[in-house]
Amino acid sequence: MKRIATAAGLITLVAALASAPFFLDAYGLGLMMGLAGYVTLATAWALFSGPTGYVSLATVAFVGIGAYCVAALSEVLPYPLVLLIAAGIGLAVALVVGLSTLRLSGVYFVIFTFGLAELIRQLVTFYEINVTGTLGRYIFLGITPEQIYWQLLALGIVTMLLRWWIGRSRIGLALKVIGDDEVVASHVGIDIARTKLALFAISATIMTLVGAIQAPRWTYVEPAIVFNPTVSFLTLIMALLGGATRLWGPLLGAVPLFLLFEWLSANFPNHYSILLGLLFILIVFALPKGVLSFIEQMWGKAHRTDDSGARS
Amino acid sequence: MTALLDIAGLTRRFGGLVAVNGVSFSVARGEVVGLLGPNGSGKTTVLNMISGSLKPSGGDIRLNGERVSGWPAHRIARKGIARTFQLVRILPSLSVAENIVTALAFRRAPLWGADADAAARDLLAKVGLGGRGDEAAENLTYIDQKRMELARALAADPQLLLLDEWLAGLNPTELRVGIDLIASLRDSGITIVLVEHVMEAVRALCGRCIVMTAGSKIADGATADVLRDPEVIRAYLGTGHA
Ligand SMILES: Nc1ncnc2c1ncn2[C@@H]1O[C@H](COP(=O)(O)OP(=O)(O)OP(=O)(O)O)[C@@H](O)[C@H]1O
Numbered sequence A: 001m002k003r004i005a006t007a008a009g010l011i012t013l014v015a016a017l018a019s020a021p022f023f024l025d026a027y028g029l030g031l032m033m034g035l036a037g038y039v040t041l042a043t044a045w046a047l048f049s050g051p052t053g054y055v056s057l058a059t060v061a062f063v064g065i066g067a068y069c070v071a072a073l074s075e076v077l078p079y080p081l082v083l084l085i086a087a088g089i090g091l092a093v094a095l096v097v098g099l100s101t102l103r104l105s106g107v108y109f110v111i112f113t114f115g116l117a118e119l120i121r122q123l124v125t126f127y128e129i130n131v132t133g134t135l136g137r138y139i140f141l142g143i144t145p146e147q148i149y150w151q152l153l154a155l156g157i158v159t160m161l162l163r164w165w166i167g168r169s170r171i172g173l174a175l176k177v178i179g180d181d182e183v184v185a186s187h188v189g190i191d192i193a194r195t196k197l198a199l200f201a202i203s204a205t206i207m208t209l210v211g212a213i214q215a216p217r218w219t220y221v222e223p224a225i226v227f228n229p230t231v232s233f234l235t236l237i238m239a240l241l242g243g244a245t246r247l248w249g250p251l252l253g254a255v256p257l258f259l260l261f262e263w264l265s266a267n268f269p270n271h272y273s274i275l276l277g278l279l280f281i282l283i284v285f286a287l288p289k290g291v292l293s294f295i296e297q298m299w300g301k302a303h304r305t306d307d308s309g310a311r312s
Numbered sequence B: 001m002t003a004l005l006d007i008a009g010l011t012r013r014f015g016g017l018v019a020v021n022g023v024s025f026s027v028a029r030g031e032v033v034g035l036l037g038p039n040g041s042g043k044t045t046v047l048n049m050i051s052g053s054l055k056p057s058g059g060d061i062r063l064n065g066e067r068v069s070g071w072p073a074h075r076i077a078r079k080g081i082a083r084t085f086q087l088v089r090i091l092p093s094l095s096v097a098e099n100i101v102t103a104l105a106f107r108r109a110p111l112w113g114a115d116a117d118a119a120a121r122d123l124l125a126k127v128g129l130g131g132r133g134d135e136a137a138e139n140l141t142y143i144d145q146k147r148m149e150l151a152r153a154l155a156a157d158p159q160l161l162l163l164d165e166w167l168a169g170l171n172p173t174e175l176r177v178g179i180d181l182i183a184s185l186r187d188s189g190i191t192i193v194l195v196e197h198v199m200e201a202v203r204a205l206c207g208r209c210i211v212m213t214a215g216s217k218i219a220d221g222a223t224a225d226v227l228r229d230p231e232v233i234r235a236y237l238g239t240g241h242a
C-alpha cells in the first residue's frame, strides 16, 4: 500500500516536472534547465563520492568534454550520434583517469581531479589556438530549450533510478563492505579497485552527458566558459549540503542552493565569489553530514523528548 | 596427485626482520593441519600470504598446482581459500545475516536474493547462530562474532579454510563446542589449516602438525610425534606453554 502510494507520488511529480515548459515563461524554463542540470550533476557526483568518500573536483572536466564534443561534432554528425560519442569519450577519459588515480588517497585525489580539469582546459585551448586557429566555437543546432530541459530531466531521473538500483544490488553491498573493512571486502572476493572504477566511470559518463545536452543552450563556447571550476565546486557543495550518502540528498541540496546562487549572481554580481566561499565554509562547518542527517537527528531528539514527556 | 596446497621456500621480510624464512610444506585434500609455534614465530604471516593479504618476499604458493602467490586477495578468495582472522573482523554496519551474504554474493558461484538469504540462514544454524540473522553484527558477544566470522568463511564454499586462533579466548564449555564444530567441518571433508595455541584442540583435531620458531619450520609430522619431539618441546612447549 505504502509502496503504491510512493510510486503514484513519484509519477505525479515526474509528470508535473515534464509539463513545466507548458506553464513557464522563458526565464522560468531557464531556471528549470539549470536546476535539472545541477540536480543531475550533484546526484552523479554522489553516486561515486558518497559511498567511496573520494572528493572529486573533476566534474567540470567531464561537463566540458561533453560540451566540446557537441561544439566540435554537431555540424558533421547527427545529434544522437554526437551524444553517444560524447558519452563514449567521457567514459574512456574516466577509465584512464580512474585507473591512474583511484590508488591515490584523500587530499591527493582532490588535487589531482582539480588539476585534471585545468589540464584538459589547457589542452583544448592549445588545440584550438594552434590547430583550429580560433578559440571559440558556435553551436547552431535546432534544439529548443524545451527539448534540452526534457533531456536533462530524463537523464536526472535515470541517474536517480541508477543510484536507487545500485543501493539494492551486489555493487551496493560491495560498497558497504568496502566502507566497513577493506580487508574483509577483498577476502570475500570483492575487487575493490574495479568497484570504485566502475562507479567513477558511470558518474563521469553522466556528467559528460549533462555537458553535452546543455551545450546547445550556450550557442557560443570557449574553454574558459565550459571548463569553469566553479561548476565543480557548486556540484560538490550541493551534494554535501543535502548529504552525499542519501538517495535524495543531492537533490535536496541542489534545489535551494541553485536558486540561492541565481539570486546572488543577479543581485550581487561583484561579490558573488566571496559569498559563495563563505557559504561553502558555513555548510561544511554547520552541517558536515548534510541536511538530511541533521533533520533526522533533530527529529530523533524531538521524539525522544516526546517519549519522556509521555512517561512523566 | 598434486597436493591441494603446496608451499615452497616461502619468505617474508618486514624491513630487516625475516618474519617467515624459507618455509615449505604441503597439505593434501581433506587434511586438517595444525600450524604451531611461539608468539611472533610467523604463523599469522604465513596465513596472510596464503590468503593474499600480504605479498611474499620470496617463494611459491600453489593451489591445485596453480601458482597463486602474489595474487590480490579477492582473486585468491575466488579460487576457494577462505579464512578467519586472529582479531575477529566483523562488518559492523551490517546485520548478522548480511555479514554472511557478503561472502555468498561474491564467491565464484554467487548467490543473491532469496537464495542467499536461505543459504545464510542455514550457515548460521550450522555455527549455532540459528534464528539470529536479523541482529546487528556489532551487538554480538565475542564468541558469537567468532561464530559469525566462521560462517562467513564457510559461505565462500572454500576448498581450503584457514583458521587463525579461532578457539582463542573461549571458556572451557565454549571450547568444547568450538572443537566439535571444527570436527564436524573436518568430517564433511573440508581441508583446514589452523593456527592454534590450545593443545587440547590441536590433539583433538589435527592429524598432522607443523611447528615454526622465529620464522623457520622446525617440525612437520603426525601430531603425537611432533608434540614429543625434543626440539619442539624446547622451542615451544618449554617456553611457558607446557
Ligand atoms: N605487518 C607487519 N609489519 C611489520 N612486522 C610484522 C607485521 N606482521 C607481523 N610482523 C612481525 O613478524 C613477526 C611474526 O609475526 P606473526 O604475527 O606472523 O606471528 P604469530 O606466529 O602469528 O604470533 P602470535 O602467536 O602472537 O599470533 C613478528 O615479529 C611480528 O612483529
Ligand SMILES: [Mg+2]
Residues within 6 Å of the ligand: B043, B044, B045, B086, B164
Ligand atoms: Mg598470529
